[in-house]
Amino acid sequence: MKQLLIVLSLLLLAGTAVVVHDVQAGSDAEMLYARCKGCHGADGSKPQDGHVIQGMSVEQLEETLLGYKNGTYGGKKKAIMMGQMSRLSEAQIKSLAAYIAEF
Ligand code: HEC
Structure with a gap:
């Protein structure tokens, strides 16, 4: 019984860690x-x-x-977006893309 409780609490802890990580990324x-x-x-x-x-x-x-970051994409107002993207890393841009795709 005691062992079962230990296993259950470990599982709970592991679950919480995963949830906290997801919230952080979001x-x-x-x-x-x-x-x-x-x-x-x-x-x-x-x-x-x-x-x-x-x-x-x-x-x-x-x-x-x-494309805005690298200067290879854009319409007539691309300067606005190039300014926005120049400060972001590729990893930040990818996480933004994943976030916006959920809208
Ligand atoms: C000051 C206003 C402004 C801000 C702030 C801004 N944008 Fe834009 N965004 C624009 C304009 C204007 C365009 C069209 C640019 C062009 O002519 O290519 C655009 C275009 C885009 C496009 C391309 C859409 C397409 O169909 O080609 C994406 C994606 C985008 N923005 C995402 C973002 C993200 C993500 C941020 C924040 C990091 C952001 N924008 C911040 C004004 C803005």
Whole structure:
């Protein structure tokens, strides 16, 4: 009985660790997105020069965002987005893409 309790508490602890980790990853991207909200809206539905980011796939988001960072993508207002992306690392851009794709 005592052993069973030990096993159960270990399982519980392991479960909690996984949940805490997920929340942490989510809030990082959420913090990064805070500075995009003003232009794109809290759920990405606000058009910016005809671009709506809500509904874009992870692949499209990574491609466009990395493209702004590297100067290989963009329309006539790309300078705005290049400024936004130049300060972010590739890893930060990927986590942002995964976050926005869930909108
Ligand atoms: C000052 C306003 C502004 C801010 C802040 C801003 N954006 Fe943008 N975003 C734009 C504009 C304008 C465009 C269109 C640029 C162009 O002509 O290529 C755009 C384009 C995009 C696109 C490409 C959409 C497409 O269909 O090609 C993505 C993705 C995007 N923004 C994500 C973000 C993310 C993520 C952030 C925050 C890190 C952010 N934006 C911050 C104004 C903004």
